[in-house]
Amino acid sequence: MKPEHQTRISLALAAALLLSGCADTSPATPSGPTPAPPPSPFETRDVPVIHSHVYQATLSNGLVVVVIPRPVVPVVSFRIGILAGSSRDPAGKGGVADLTASLLNRGTSTRDALTLFRQIDETGGNLEAAAGRDMTTVSGKVLTSDLTSLFGIASDMVLHPVFPEKEFRHNLLQARAGLMDEKDHAGPVARNLFYKTLYGDGPYGHPSSGTLRSVSRITLQDIRTFYQKEYRPDRTIVTFAGDITPEKALKLVKSVFGSWSPAATSSLQPSPKADGTKPLPSLKTILVNRPQFAQAMVMMGTPGIRRNDPAFYSALVMNEILGGTTTSRLNHVVRQKNGLVYYIYSGFDAERHAGPFFIVFQTFAPNTPKVIALSQKLLRDMKTKPVTDKEVETTRNNILGQFPFRVDTDDRIASLLLYIEAYDLGLGYFTDYPERVREVTPRSVQEAASNLLHPGHLVTVVVGPIPKTGMRPNGKDIVVQ
């Protein structure tokens, strides 16, 4: 039901969550001894929080396999992640990665679409393919007894898709309908305009779904070319979590992906050049009128950092203090004290490339200028006034206490393993992360705030009944889109 816009709205949320990471190393003692890690071919590290280990192996064609066994119920979740996300869409053709992913289950060299549909459902499990910004992911969850069948179908989709013309037209039509529906929803409208204004032609400048305009330019040949170039074993990561041993997982992966070799003409384009040292944007507010809404949705922010930035952990703590939790300054002032919003939060959208630092909220239209002003003030205070030892300590504990929630279901673990691998966070992540968080000090938080927050350069997008907000274009830094 209404699936598309739901997922898109939550992209920003997912990004905020990415920042609200990890770490608790001493939960209740497990009953029984911890099994010893097996010898090669795996590299292995401890995952104390779930009394398990993480295992990693690389096939000779470069494909990486990562496994966390968690034999609690007879279920396995897996992910096949290919570094072929929308950040690699051809210029002006936003949506190619997404459409390519949507066609993976629309026919392979040995199965037509209806056969795929039927065989997937016969396993009783779920299998979905979708493109995000950094990766195209095929996600499956199934009872252990049916894993081999479902994984076999998944690998067929990745290795032998045929992209039939008819299916391409059909999915294009569906994609366009989804994009039209988005216009009814403030979330995607605000988000897309915000990212476009900040990142333009950069890898994160356009939504993974593309836009009505960019999607209309896509041809079937674009899809086939994208697949040939971007789907390669040395850019593929396969992860498993649940009722499976590393040996069994590796054997399964080898049996279907072992002989996959990249296309001969693999002149892989470098990623579109991102961020770097571009000057900060100038202060700007963009008004988008949706007179049928009672509420205004607002996204405001500036360029942020990559997940791999050394300042990440200090930025994480800083953001939690500012707007990352229900007791954050933004929540305390805007929601608790003034009751002006149903939600407000801030985050760094930090993945393979730098996404923005943002504040997002929805409010009754006439309150919009007031909430914007309050947010700006809190942002300036964060940048200029020091944080206390106590605030930093409380926040570190909060972040450490959140860690178990990243690994409390097989699906979450399988996805997390994909992130760890794709963002080069290292197999030691499960013990490194808490260490890095514990190293954050009030001084490093202050540095992060001073370097990363730019209240004088905020890009603000307002979507809602603009006349009711009392905001007007001024011919300078407030414009109507």
Place this chain on the structure above:
Amino acid sequence: MSRAHNDHRSLPFLVFLPGLFFTLVLSALLFPAKGMASPDPFPASGFHPTPVIHTYPNGLRLIYVEDPYSPIVTFQVWYKVGSIDERRGKTGISHFLEHMMFTGTPRYPHGVLDRKINAVGGQSNAFTDYDFTAYFENTAPRYITIGEKVEADRMNNLLLSDKQLERERKIVLEERRNDYDDPTQKLVEQVYAKAFRVHPYHNPVIGWEPDIKHLSRSDLRHYYRTFYMPNNATIIVVGPVNGPELVSQVGQTFGSLPAGSPPDPGIPDEPVQKGLRFTVVHKPAMLPVTMMAFHVPNFKSPDSFALTVLSTLLSGGRSSILYRTMVYQNAVAVDAEGDYEPLTKGPALFYFYAQGLPKVKPPVLRRKFENVIASLQKTPVSSAALERAKKQVISAFLMSQESTFGLGMMLGEMASIGVPLDYLDTYVDHIRQVSAEDIRRVARTYLIRSNETIGYLYPTGTPRNPSFARPNRIVR
């Protein structure tokens, strides 16, 4: 279209999954032995999620599952109160009170719970539904006492100050306006209101706006005293806990709370529908929507299993009837579903829902649904399709146990609605026994016009330009 109003107090990352309704295995017997290498479904750990029930002298029930491998513990309190208990003119009071439950007691003033939970990186939230109101604290296992203490305290000592009340009223009204802005939400609300004329399912869980505006402190206090008491509550705990220790710990925290007089249900019956009902929404939207709702029995009827399999035949996966006939081949819709939620205290609905492609008229979607229904009533479904659907239902049942929080939600919902735990023991067998003839029979019995409510959403096109825009300027 989740019926629950989740109060997003923490970051909104907890999504209520309606699909989790059938979610629990009590014993290895339930596990489909066919095709399994080992008869033990949990060979590696020897762990079987087994709910244990304990009832305290003050009527409070505790249901817990020891799961030594879970990285978190979920502590939940479920009250048997929801919008089903609301009276005319006071709709939305269950949800409003849920908000007020976060505004403090003398011992834990407003904001203290959030601070305590935040300090340990936990999650705390609440949700109100037609049949229940629930509160939960999810934390690393050693912090379980935070939830315990706060929940025991606010079961009996809520302050309900006027100042807090007015602030929360503003927040609830914001939440209500979010609904208004969503055209689909509006349609669903109208279909429910048409399908139920007398029964309180007529009202949206969040309530009607004029009622929300007029609820008073004394309304809320009275409601709180009527429904918030140990003998109207169930505590659910899932995680790496020690059962006997937990029983005594919860006894110490909650045992001294006084029992109250059990609330009088007094919920009116919905008279049998005697003819087609119809509602239309005209709203700015891009895509048309058709919804068709039929009255059907809830979990108490043996037909609920056939209806569950029927909904999976209709929209479980891409091989399902509606996906194939309306979304994939001869596409008229971006999404088409047949949904059924058997776990309700009052009467249930089976509904069809489709979001059409642009320019498809809602009656076209309806005709497509009617063709499917006519065919189900006439011809038995193939045994391959039936077996596939049953396998999907049973797999989902087993797979959803894997989440600690999800398992707790399931148990809490069952306890609040009054579903006996042996429902779970026999669930898989009941699903297995559904025959093609059962499917045809329930389609003939319930999916009939005199029992139907139709809702259409007609998009009124792109919104008009605002007054301040210059002529010819395109406004997004």
